[in-house]
Amino acid sequence: MRRPAICGAIALLLTACTVSVGRPAETASPLPTPAASASPSEVVATATPLPTPTATQRPDPPVAASDPDTLALQIASAERAVRDRNVTGADLAWFGHLQQLTYRRLAARPEWRDAVLGAVPADIRVAATANADATADLRATVVPGPDLPTAWRIVDPAPLDDLTRYYREAEAEFGVPWSYLASIHLVETRMGRIRGTSTAGAQGPMQFIPSTWAAYGEGDINSDRDSIRAAARYLRANGAPANMANALFRYNQSQRYVRAVTAYAEVMRAEPDAYRGYYHWQVYYLTTRGDILLPVGYGR
Secondary structure (H helix, E strand, C coil), X not given: CCCCCCCCCCCCCCCCCCCCCCCCCCCXXXXXCCCCCCXXXXXXXXXXXXXXXXXXXXXXXXXXXXXXXXXXXXHHHHHHHHCCCCCCHHXXXXXXXXXXXXXXXXXXXXXXXXXXXXXXXXXXXXXXXXXXXXXXXXXXXXXXXXXCCCXXXXXXXXXXXXXXXXXXXXXXXXXXXXXXXXXXXXXXXXXXXXXXXXXXXXXXXXXXXXXXXXXXXXXXXXXXXXXXXXXXXXXXXXXXXXXXXXXXXXXXXXXXXXXXXXXXXXXXXXXXXXXHHHCCCCCEEEECCEEEECCCCCCC
16 A cells, blocks of 8 residues: 655644545546536525624634525525625625534435435535535544544634635646646645644645655745646646646645645636635634634644
């Protein structure tokens, strides 16, 4: 069994890297397109999004619904809000966080999957399905423990526009789609929110093992820009962009990891504004007591 060259914290769910002995798929599968037969009336009638909560109505942090019907409404509201350029600042952050929590709730209640996704409006069902399945894939790799991480600090991420520029610059230089770099950044450290060394010895916002960084990195392993460029360089050396599945498998030898990163990346490739929601996903740690939010300032 080979060790992965790069092994990350995977802040969403993973407490240690996973290694798959299966062979990687030859190509990354794009998201399917919505059924062409869906009419506007079907889109509207499937589910009506909840009204946008006001500052005085909404709990902070958000609370995911405890029944399938309301959860579908929350998903619709959050997905539409993060794509609305009129939603900014604290409102965007709140809806991004709600979006994350709805998919975590759905991953924890897999028996709801078909009912919830069936009730989501047809125009966002493809993205919602990708997000739900990616979250479930990552959650399935975890064996929850009783303790919280002691080697992590949680910090504010770099500004959204700065990170976008770093992804785009790396894409221009190495040919790796920006959405895949953003997706890896999201899965590994929640866009750089996690600082610290993983159980496998990986470091930095894109979670490089020191020996791999020595071969592919330039500059500071803890720099978002330098780490994003190194990730693009590593992916390119392993088949990207022609064979993203192989490149991702070399990054982390888990088929679930490959599927999850691909799903988030293809959502962003189809709808770049989806990145606005992912940017606001927070650091949660799955324990035997359930999901624990690690807020900015944790570990200091």
